[in-house]
Amino acid sequence: MDMDRIDLDSEIGRIGAHIGAQDRRRGLLIPLLHKIQEDYGYLSGEALERLSKKLEMPLSEIYSVASFYHQFYFTPRGRKIVRVCMGTACHVRGAGKLLDNLQQRFNVGIGETTEDMAMTLETVGCVGCCGLAPVITVNEDILGEAGSKNLELLLESIEEDQG
Template sequence: MQIEKMQVDEQIGEIGRILTDQEKKKGIVIHALQQIQADIGYLPEDAVRELSRHLNLSMSEIYSVASFYKMFYFNPRGKKIVKVCLGTACYVRGSKKVLDSLENAFDIKSGETTEDLAMTLETVGCVGCCGLAPVTTINDEVAGEIIGSRKLEGLIRSVRED
């Protein structure tokens, strides 16, 4: 990954004339981090160190930007990203039970990834389809009305499927 001064100026555009070099570099950190994450799937320390060298910014400056945004991940994520909605509509219809069942079935807690990197389990506020509560998404595909043990087992099975 090469981030040259030319690219920095291109990213910033006209406003670049009133910014210092340091401010320009900070301005493209987010874009560079997004690119790294798109390529690798998360932000490995080595890649952040390389970016730090290229932009002549400290690691802590880069991490302070990255950790501000929820979209950046610092550990490898699973092939399947399973999100259990804990928004009000889903919560009152039993999404906590769905979360507990997934945590037990895969022996991980919310926010963790299975050792084989098959699945990452997360929670989310509301995914916008409260009428299907309780809702879970698997790689952004909605699985709704996860009520009762049969539906729960089906959800767990579909997460386990390749």
């Protein structure tokens, strides 16, 4: 991965313009972590080491802050993030079976990414569309009645992406 693609100096200047002098490094840290993840999909060790040097902040402190927030990832993630809702309504309407099927079909465990990076499979709590249960989300999209034709089309598109 080419970490030089992110110009940390200009990002620090841009974000820093909105942060007071007090505790400046901490104020910069979270937005920079977001920027790295946005550009690369996860926080690599290489990226965090570079950030540690740039902010003159111990690497252990950066890991500690980043680990506190569930939205940061430390391993590469798939091009499609598929989450099966395991809330009560979805559970009652077959989310568990759907999850099993996805694991078997793509040979991937919960929280894992297929070897070809096509898909990461996760579970999620209620996403607020219980009337459409069972629900899955794919990146930012919500697919209701997950046994539907839309789901099959989606799964086929992931398989095509796998080549």
